[in-house]
Amino acid sequence: MLSIVESDILNAIDQGMLLQDLQALIAFPSLGGTETPVQEWMSARLAAIGLEVDTWEIDFNELRTHPAFSMEVPRQRGVGVVGSLGAGDGPTFILNGHVDVVPVGDITQWTSDPWTATIRNGTVVGRGACDMKGGLAAALAALRALAASGTMLGGRVALHSVIAEEDGGAGTLATIVRGHRGDGALSMEPTELMLAPAHAGALSFRIRVPGLSAHGCVREEGVSAIEAFRPVHEALLALEAERNVRLRQPLFERYRLPYALSIGRITAGDWPSSVPDLLVCEGRYGVAPGENPADAQHAFDQAVSDAADGHAYLRDHRPAVEWWGGQFLPARTPDDARVVTTTMAAAEDVMGRAPRVEGMTYGADMRLLVNEARIPTVLFGPGDVRHAHRPDEFVPIDDLLIVARVVALTALRFCNGVDR
Numbered sequence: 001m002l003s004i005v006e007s008d009i010l011n012a013i014d015q016g017m018l019l020q021d022l023q024a025l026i027a028f029p030s031l032g033g034t035e036t037p038v039q040e041w042m043s044a045r046l047a048a049i050g051l052e053v054d055t056w057e058i059d060f061n062e063l064r065t066h067p068a069f070s071m072e073v074p075r076q077r078g079v080g081v082v083g084s085l086g087a088g089d090g091p092t093f094i095l096n097g098h099v100d101v102v103p104v105g106d107i108t109q110w111t112s113d114p115w116t117a118t119i120r121n122g123t124v125v126g127r128g129a130c131d132m133k134g135g136l137a138a139a140l141a142a143l144r145a146l147a148a149s150g151t152m153l154g155g156r157v158a159l160h161s162v163i164a165e166e167d168g169g170a171g172t173l174a175t176i177v178r179g180h181r182g183d184g185a186l187s188m189e190p191t192e193l194m195l196a197p198a199h200a201g202a203l204s205f206r207i208r209v210p211g212l213s214a215h216g217c218v219r220e221e222g223v224s225a226i227e228a229f230r231p232v233h234e235a236l237l238a239l240e241a242e243r244n245v246r247l248r249q250p251l252f253e254r255y256r257l258p259y260a261l262s263i264g265r266i267t268a269g270d271w272p273s274s275v276p277d278l279l280v281c282e283g284r285y286g287v288a289p290g291e292n293p294a295d296a297q298h299a300f301d302q303a304v305s306d307a308a309d310g311h312a313y314l315r316d317h318r319p320a321v322e323w324w325g326g327q328f329l330p331a332r333t334p335d336d337a338r339v340v341t342t343t344m345a346a347a348e349d350v351m352g353r354a355p356r357v358e359g360m361t362y363g364a365d366m367r368l369l370v371n372e373a374r375i376p377t378v379l380f381g382p383g384d385v386r387h388a389h390r391p392d393e394f395v396p397i398d399d400l401l402i403v404a405r406v407v408a409l410t411a412l413r414f415c416n417g418v419d420r
Contacts, residue, residue, distance in 0.1 A: 013142065022133060054080075057079060070325070093185070094159075098166070100164055132190060135187075143411075151412065173372065188381035197378050198332040199362060202362070209229045229268075236263075289331065289332040343378050346420075
């Protein structure tokens with residue numbers, strides 16, 4: 001199914017250079033707020049490949065006025081980077097990838113240095129290898145092959161290297177606001193080589209549950225905020241179960257809880273021998289594609305309120321719900337959108353089989369491309385998200401090569417106005 005030009009470009013994908021780029025990317029400890037050095041590296045790398053590069057300082061004060069702005073990590077500085085190839089007036093194809101990573105956690109649980117890419121059993125191990133520096137390295141390999149081929153593109157392919165995805169998507173929003181738009185986009189998030197035209201949303205919440213302090217020796221004369229939290233937690237678990245039945249969608253059939261409600265942090269009390277007078281919990285609340293986020297928030301607020309109504313102390317001392325931090329709305333691209341059909345055909349030609357089509361249960365910057373910039377977008381990337389955000393994060397090398405080839409072939413066809 002491949003033309004001679006297509007075959008030559010795919011054969012030019014350089015595994016050695018791909019792994020070299022991934023090793024360089026992993027070496028940057030690009031936690032939220034410290035992404036500038038790796039962005040400067042990306043800018044130089046794109047220029048060395050032969051792309052036209054736009055590098056700029058992000059004005060966070062201005063960006064905060066945008067209705068879609070969301071950022072949990074304070075940043076004094078942020079850099080945006082976009083590299084473009086091709087000068088035709090045909091379609092523009094966007095590749096989107098983020099350079100920021102999450103903390104490594106307990107370093108003793110790693111079997112190798114998280115900031116040194118370690119090749120082991122056909123995989124690359126290191127923080128960000130899967131989420132999602134592996135996808136970025138695959139895109140660089142695809143762009144290198146396209147640029148070296150000298151093939152004239154009918155349109156343009158642009159790589160958006162962004163920051164702040166993990167805590168709200170400010171980098172992609174800044175890139176959109178800067179004016180970098182397109183006719184279709186592919187984000188190389190880890191999808192297990194599945195094609196994802198949809199992803200769920202996740203809203204960050206905080207609940208403050210009050211109690212009444214007393215000396216621990218007479219604890220019955222106080223009200224433990226920890227014990228008062230129990231009916232609230234039970235109500236939220238019931239809400240999660242009900243929503244994941246009612247909002248069932250075929251793209252998420254593999255998951256029992258595609259729109260999970262997870263409490264990730266709890267703090268309570270200020271002294272071991274005092275009854276805790278306040279519990280604060282924070283978590284994420286899954287939202288289904290097509291669901292009105294305001295309706296989802298109302299159901300959450302109502303569940304907490306109903307739980308308080310049934311508790312003797314909380315009835316008169318109400319828990320407070322706060323929606324804060326990262327607000328990842330869901331996104332859905334129509335199955336017949338050209339970026340979906342072109343990526344599907346390219347993946348089939350590279351892998352020798354049609355990729356599975358599923359929705360991803362995590363939030364992603366795809367939502368900003370779809371909901372804010374109105375750019376049809378799909379997710380397709382190397383690795384499994386189950387291996388991200390954990391010790392010994394890894395990505396299979398075979399996945400990296402497949403994604404590099406699919407990206408190159410999709411970009412070539414999309415920019416030249418053909419599907420296959």
